[in-house]
Amino acid sequence: MKVVLLIVSILLIAIVLLQSGKAESTGGVISGGTDGLFSNRKERGGELFISRLTLILGLALFLVCIAMNIIK
Numbered sequence: 001m002k003v004v005l006l007i008v009s010i011l012l013i014a015i016v017l018l019q020s021g022k023a024e025s026t027g028g029v030i031s032g033g034t035d036g037l038f039s040n041r042k043e044r045g046g047e048l049f050i051s052r053l054t055l056i057l058g059l060a061l062f063l064v065c066i067a068m069n070i071i072k
Helices: 002-020 024-031 045-072
Strands: none
Touching: 002 045
């Protein structure tokens, strides 16, 4: 079970690092610019896949941790 936890953790770290910065426009918040802060930005193609994979890996990490705690 620890091996599964390690693999899921490494994959989750890698996929998070591959994501494009959604907070690119948040630098304007400090300086007062709110142009693109609340704009709807739809993910498409690769971004959508990476976002969903991040969600799945995050849930898998959570479930593996819960399972490891129950098994102990």
